[in-house]
Amino acid sequence: MKTRNTFYDVVDKRFLLGLYRRINSVVKDVMRTRKGRFGLVTIVLVTAIAILAPVLAPYDPASQNLTARLTSPNTTYLLGTDSYGRDILSRIIYGFRISLLIGVVSVGVGVAIGTIMGTVSGYYGGWVDEIIGRLIDIMLAFPFLLLALIIVAVLGPSITNMMIAVGISAAPQFARLARGDALTASEKEFVTAADSIGRSHFSIIVEHIIPNIFTSVVVMATLYMGRAIIISAALSFLGLGVQPPTPSLGLILADGRDFIALAPWITIAPGLAIVLVVLGFNLLGDALNDALDPELQTGDKLQ
Amino acid sequence: MGFRRYVLKRVLQAIPTIIAVVTIAFFMIRFIPGDPVEIMMGYTSDQQVIESLQQRYGLDQPLWRQYLEFMYGYLTFDFGTSVRTGRAVESMIMARLPHTILLATGGMIIALLIGIPAGIIAAVNRDEMTDDGVMVGALLGVSTPDFWIGLILILVFAGSLGIFPATGAGSLNDPVELLHHLVLPAITLGTFTASLIARLTRSSMIGVLEKDYVQAARARGIGERTVIYKHAFRNASVPVITVVGLYFGNAIAGTIVIEEVFARPGVGRLLLDSIFGRDYPVVQGTVVVIAVMYITVNLITDLVYTKADPKITYEDT
Numbered sequence: 139m140k141t142r143n144t145f146y147d148v149v150d151k152r153f154l155l156g157l158y159r160r161i162n163s164v165v166k167d168v169m170r171t172r173k174g175r176f177g178l179v180t181i182v183l184v185t186a187i188a189i190l191a192p193v194l195a196p197y198d199p200a201s202q203n204l205t206a207r208l209t210s211p212n213t214t215y216l217l218g219t220d221s222y223g224r225d226i227l228s229r230i231i232y233g234f235r236i237s238l239l240i241g242v243v244s245v246g247v248g249v250a251i252g253t254i255m256g257t258v259s260g261y262y263g264g265w266v267d268e269i270i271g272r273l274i275d276i277m278l279a280f281p282f283l284l285l286a287l288i289i290v291a292v293l294g295p296s297i298t299n300m301m302i303a304v305g306i307s308a309a310p311q312f313a314r315l316a317r318g319d320a321l322t323a324s325e326k327e328f329v330t331a332a333d334s335i336g337r338s339h340f341s342i343i344v345e346h347i348i349p350n351i352f353t354s355v356v357v358m359a360t361l362y363m364g365r366a367i368i369i370s371a372a373l374s375f376l377g378l379g380v381q382p383p384t385p386s387l388g389l390i391l392a393d394g395r396d397f398i399a400l401a402p403w404i405t406i407a408p409g410l411a412i413v414l415v416v417l418g419f420n421l422l423g424d425a426l427n428d429a430l431d432p433e434l435q436t437g438d439k440l441q
Numbered sequence: 442m443g444f445r446r447y448v449l450k451r452v453l454q455a456i457p458t459i460i461a462v463v464t465i466a467f468f469m470i471r472f473i474p475g476d477p478v479e480i481m482m483g484y485t486s487d488q489q490v491i492e493s494l495q496q497r498y499g500l501d502q503p504l505w506r507q508y509l510e511f512m513y514g515y516l517t518f519d520f521g522t523s524v525r526t527g528r529a530v531e532s533m534i535m536a537r538l539p540h541t542i543l544l545a546t547g548g549m550i551i552a553l554l555i556g557i558p559a560g561i562i563a564a565v566n567r568d569e570m571t572d573d574g575v576m577v578g579a580l581l582g583v584s585t586p587d588f589w590i591g592l593i594l595i596l597v598f599a600g601s602l603g604i605f606p607a608t609g610a611g612s613l614n615d616p617v618e619l620l621h622h623l624v625l626p627a628i629t630l631g632t633f634t635a636s637l638i639a640r641l642t643r644s645s646m647i648g649v650l651e652k653d654y655v656q657a658a659r660a661r662g663i664g665e666r667t668v669i670y671k672h673a674f675r676n677a678s679v680p681v682i683t684v685v686g687l688y689f690g691n692a693i694a695g696t697i698v699i700e701e702v703f704a705r706p707g708v709g710r711l712l713l714d715s716i717f718g719r720d721y722p723v724v725q726g727t728v729v730v731i732a733v734m735y736i737t738v739n740l741i742t743d744l745v746y747t748k749a750d751p752k753i754t755y756e757d758t
Contacts, residue, residue, distance in 0.1 A: 275458060276458060276461045276462075276465075279458045279459075279461065279462055279732060279735070279736050280462070280732050280735070281690065281691055281693065281694030281731070281732075281735050282691075282694070283694045283695070283697060283698070284694045284697070284728065284731055284732065284735075287697065287712070287716075288465075288469060288728060291469070291716045291724065292469050292470075292472045292473055294473075364583075364584060368586045371586050372586060372587075372588055372698050375588055375698070376698065376701060376713060377717070378716070391588070391589060391592065394592070395592060395702075398592060398595060398596055398600065399596075399600050402596050402600075405589075405592050405593070405596065406593070406596075409585075409586065409589035409592070409593065412585075412586050412589065413581065413584050413585050413586075413589075416584040416585075416586075417580065417581065417584040420580060420583060420584050421580070
């Protein structure tokens, strides 16, 4: 019996229901631990702040009040102002938006490129695996930060280029993870069985391989959110990422650095804001890792 | 396969990787849109100037020739000349390399000095307040941007207290001055790694403390201190030592941002300055040097790991 393999045939209701149940039980497991609760609450809170930024921010993050430059925190400006008289609190609230955007997009790019590379490499094996494996090795020969720096230097500094650069730099890590998982999964009986009844490679990958690597990729993606946000803040701080006047947390720090002795509040608050976001993702990633313990994965949990 | 042959095999395996790194360095500037001479020199309408510059940098040659000459240059430790200073790139890098190595090493020493004791204390007092404290600290350590830690340290120790200098690295001939300048950057670089080492030491120690031989040592009436440090830690340290090498590799890349924060004249800062100054021969040289240091450290780690762990056979890599 040969099955057609359009996307909708492969991703059927049974699969979606299974996925829903799985996510539900994982969220319950995560909420059972202290770090899981704290992580999830932090991320929900930061996301809410980012979405509601226009409502929450007391001022326009770009509006300059030249009569109130470098004002220390007071009741009008809760976290003080920068050298242009812009409200730091409002800039941080909007900065959460930029940070989350950068995290989601760059990790998304990394997961997409890495998972495709790794799955194809691990599933097909042979010369495909040789070539992709070599490529992964070469990318891993550069430290994460250096690779991102090189790509940004070539593409030119901008927020889009930085997200691409950070995503590409993270890709080999996801590729390596997906490759190992795909290799293990491709040797399982249900894959050989599916192959023997004439299912196409595409439908086997989507139906059997992807669900099996899904959980470990999610855990790593969560943990990489934190790294991506820190690396992006560093690149923006160096002038190679987000460009002024966009309110990014890394850029506020770069501004603050010039006035560190005169106006330390510009430097202190945005740093704490980055710590909060990254801490949230790290806690959530740790909790997810515990909940989804890869060693206990038996292969067909998602089915 | 004997260990010696394994070493040889791994070293030979690293060579294509290094060639790939140099190749990427060669092509990276050619991916930048626009003519390299114009980008480096700014727009000039004088055709003669452009042509003489193209000739000087070999840009009038066919690509394959440029590539071979570039490769040959790197093979013979001739990285070309800086566009901005006119000096040899390799000597510019060599002059700055000691400061970078000093910082990476200093950061690792701080990381070990903080991370290992913290991990042991946490494991011994498992599930108590001290353990929670160390683990929260470690979690904060991995969640904090290092360059921000640097800014805060400058604010407190260089600004308010005035104990340590905020910028510079001191003279290479004056060890005291070097150390004085190294303290804050090394702490900045080491915090992240210290947190990772603390977490790892803790989990490794917890595993070992439950082992029979530790219980047996206790039963024989050996003091708790000796049991912990001599019997338990000696075994728990194996997985820690193996990752220290990998962390050292990452610390080398970490120096780029830290050098910028503390205005240290290292290789990383040279890289950043040349990116902004569009001094591409220097960008290429620094990228290659940092990547090769990273590859070398990882290679050495791998070899030490293989030698130390009898469970690993030389075949599987």
